[in-house]
Amino acid sequence: MLDTPDVTPPPDFVIETADLTKRYGEVVAVDGLSLRVPRGGVFGFLGPNGSGKTTTMGMLLGLVHPTSGEARIFGDSARHPATLKKVGAMVESPTFYPYLSGRDNLRYFQGVKRRGAPGDIDRLLDLVDLGKRAKSKFSTYSLGMKQRLGIACALLGDPELLFLDEPTNGLDPAGVVEVRELIRQLGRGERTVILSSHLLAETELVCDNVAVLSRGKLIAQGSIKELLRSHDTVRLRSTDDAAATSILREISWVEGVRADDGYLLVDAAKERSWEISRALAQRGVHVSELTPLHRSLEEYFMEITETDPTTGRAKS
């Protein structure tokens, strides 16, 4: 009989939280968050201001103590220093020692992290286009340069898991494109990038999966394609809207029907548009116009977080 080696497979999820909660007095910043982030790819962490994104990142990175619940990275306690050695992070604005140069800041953080080679520093400085200002003090850097140094620092030691909180803040348009491409590259293979951003169009271009938080609660999680598909809408104009509404409401896979500005909006997968048309025709209602609507992540986000698209604020 052959001995089977007792090898524990690596966890499929790099981050797992169970009922994670953080209260500040009466305010519940994060409310019973149970989240699973799969290994590899770019994971978008979305939510309006004050939704608990940064607090959640803080708890995952051991900066903030949870009031209750559990957070695990690579299957270990998120606060465990050995776990954090495999993690790179830039949370909120980049914070460094103002009297040290960009290079010395990176040397220091590489030293305390004990990962990587001395040559990595110059490589990372070049990667974020800070090579020429490497000897300047951090206090003399512009916001965009500070942001670039923050990204370089997060990449020290070639981390398996990378947290980037608003990484494109303060960058010019060319810089935004560069960072977007960089994040895409970083998310290839086994590395996982957790990207928190307000720029939803950017997020849609870069992320594979997202989690959406609102008022401290997880309100949606999954791949962008699935999430957007689950909220597909087909817009149609018919010869008898009242009859069409009643017919469509009888169909099990139609999630909702509503009238809007002379059209009927049908919540159903756009691939089934032809079935909608056929069902109505069979009951004597004819369709004069039928358009599957493509919804952006931004529209989806505004809807599920109940944010007013014109003001960007939560609907009262």
Added chain:
Amino acid sequence: MIGSIPLLARWEWFKLRRRWMLWILLFFAILFGQLAVWGQYFSYNTLRSTGGEITVPAALQQGRIPRTLACNDLLSSDPAKHPTDLDAQVLAGMTAQCRQQAPAFPARLERAYQSFTLPGSMRTALNIVQGLALILLAILTASAVGIDYGSGALRTVLTQGTGRWTYLTGKLLTLLALAAAGLVIVLASAALSGVIAGNLIGEAPPSAGVVAATYGDIARAAGKAWVSLLPYVALVTCVTVFARSTTAGIATGLGYYFTEQIVIALFSTLFSWFENVANFFLVRNITAWTGGGTGGFTVGTLPDETQALIVLAVYGTIFTALAYWLFERRDVAGATGAG
């Protein structure tokens, strides 16, 4: 975890040595040590050339400003060296005082000589610097701990997986090692000045049997001075971590040092029992432990060395435990912006 502390201490030194503050504080420590040594050198020169000085009070010279007279002049057989504007009776009194002091003069001269030549120059510098070191190290500690909060860099540090208590331990060990190095540098510079001053002065005064401090005495005194810094570093660390502010740490380090002594001086004159309470105060016990050499003023009898050591250990333990507890327990946010 414990194994990472020396590495964290090494990188703390990487940061600290790039700050002007460290070198400015060291400069002041050396400067005050040197002032003490060279002050003794000039005092010795004056003592040797005057044979000691006697102050003539205003009341004995028709209300004129008090002045000093050199005993060498008064005891001189040359009348031209005697002051002519003093009453003969006053002059005789002053001369008698000089004669009275004359037997003790060789010992006084030898003590003065020993205070600026090796190894006594080191003891002289240490007497001045050990009190000053409390304040200088308080400033350095508050600054080294507080900048992590002010700049927000603590968040970036902790996300590198340093561990909280190991990071704070590395920082405090570096500060204490720097304090020890600072004392050694001050002593070395005082030793060098002692050699130079000894060569400048030339021949030593005749021996009067004064027992000089030995290198062992100085090493012991330096060790005690270093130990006396520990509870004060703990106090400043605790306040800086609590307030997340360099300014609060520095204000406490400076303010407490002087306030305690003023409070003791004030209340001890008002209430006889207060001295017993004061014997459990921090700076008073530091003064007692270092043999009264902290530069502060003392009222009444200082506690004995053993009590002082116990009190300092209790203070050190409480402040350190509190600082670690706060540092471990608190959530870490971004930059406070506080100085």
